[in-house]
Amino acid sequence: MKQKLIYLLTVLCSVLLLWGGNKIATEDLALQGDGAAAETVKVRVVEITARVPSQVVIDGITQTTQDSTYFKGEVLAGARKGQVLFAKQQLDPLMGGQPDQVQAGDKVLLTHNPDEQADTDWIWAERVRSDALIWLGAVFCLVLFAFGRAKGVNTILSLGFTIAAIFAVFVPAILSGQNVYLWAILVCAFIVVMTLLIVNGPGRKSLAAGLGCAAGVLITGLLTFGVDKIIRLTGMVDENSMFLMYLNGEKPLDLKAIIFGAIIIGAVGAIMDVAVDIAASLYEIKRKLPNSSFHSLVRSGYTIGRDILGTMANTLVLAYIGSSLSVVLLLFAYNDSLLYILNREMIVVEILQALVGSFGILLTIPATSLICGLLYGHRGGEGEDGAPKVEEAPRRASWEDLPNL
Secondary structure (H helix, E strand, O other), rough: HHHHHHHHHHHHHHHHHHHHHHHHOOOOOOOOOOOOOOOOEEEEEEEEEEEEEEEEEOEEEEEEEEEEEEEEEEEEEOOOOOEEEEEEEOOOOOOOOOOOOOOOOOEEEEEOOOOOOOOEEEEHHHHHOHHHHHHHHHHHHHHOOOOOOHHHHHHHHHHHHHHHHHHHHHHHHOOOOOOOHHHHHHHHHHHHHHHHHHHHOOOOHHHHHHHHHHHHHHHHHHHHHHOOOOOOOOOOOOHHHHHOOOOOOOOOOOOHHHHHHHHHHHHHOOOOOOHHHHHHHHHHHHHOOOOHHHHHHHHHHHHHHHHHHHHHHHHHHHHHHHOOOOHHHHHHHHHHOOOHHOOOOOHHHHHHHHHHHHHHHHHHHHHHHHHHHHHHHOOOEEOOOOEEOOOOOOOOOOOOHOOOO
C-alpha cells in the first residue's frame, strides 16, 4: 500500500512539476513569426490530374527543367476535413535528393500558396512520415510491455515524462533566455528522481543509484565547465548557432551554456544506466549474501563496473559519431588538414561530449560502489580470502543428538 501511494504521489508531483516548469519557462517566451504562417493540411491523394514536364533547349540539347504534377487530395484532419483540394507538386530533376512524384493513395502535406498569380492555391510541402513513426512507437511500447509487464508500463510512463521535461520545460527555458545552467541541472535532477521512483520504487537501491548518478552528473558538469575555460569555446558550432544567437534580441541566448546543457542532458541517461546497474547488482549480492561487508561490496562494484565501462563508453562515442556522420564526411572531403578538422569547434564539441560523458560514466562506478557499500554493507563480514562470508545453514537434528541413556 505504501509503495502504491508513493508511486501515485510521484506521478502526481511529476505532472505538477512539468506543468509549473512549463509556466515558468514560457513566461518570457517570444517565438519568431507574426502568426501569419502558411496554413498546412494533411491530405490523401485521390487523383492525379496531370503530369506536365517543362523543357528548355540549351546548346541544342533539350533538357527537362521541372516536372509539375497536378493532383487532388482529400483533407484528413482539421477544420477542412473532408474537403478535396487541388494542388501541385513541382520537382527539379537537375537537383539531387528530390522526392518521388506523388501517386494516388499517398499521404502528403499541403501548404497554402500565397501567390495570387499561381495556377493552384495549394502546393506540395512534404510527405507524411509521422504516421509510420507513430506505428513504430506503438510497436515499441507493445514489445516493452510484453517483456516488462508492469516495469514496461512504468518505463513508458517515465520516458513520456522525460520527453515532456526536455521539450515542454528545458527547450522553452532556453528560448526564453533564462539561465541554461540552472535549468539543465533542474531537468537532470527531475529525470533521475522521477525515473528511479517510478521504475524501481523507493528504497536503498534507488537511493544508492540516485546518489551515484548525481555524483556522475556533477563530475560531468564540472569537467564541461572547466574544459570550456581551457579550450575557449565560443558556442558557434555551425551556421544554426548564428540564428540562435539573434533569436531573442532582448535576452540573447548563451551559446556556451547550451553546449553545457547538451552535454549533461546527453550523458545523464548513460550515467543513470550505469548507476542503476551497479546498485541493483550489489543489492542482489547483499540479499543473497547478508554478511557482505563494505569492502567486499565496493570491490564487487568495481568488478561489475569494469565490465560495464567499455560498452557504455562505446555507446556514447558511437551515438555522437552517428549523429554527426554527414558533417564529418563533408569536413574530411573538403579539408586536407586533419589538424584543422580536429580543431574545428563543431568537431571539438562532439569529441568533448563523448569524452566528458565517458569520464562521467567512469567516475560514477566508484562513486556508486562506495555509496552502495555504505548503504548496504556492514564491517566485519569478510572471510579469509576477502570474499563475503556466507552464513552457515542450521544443522538438521539427528538421532546422535539424543542424550545417552
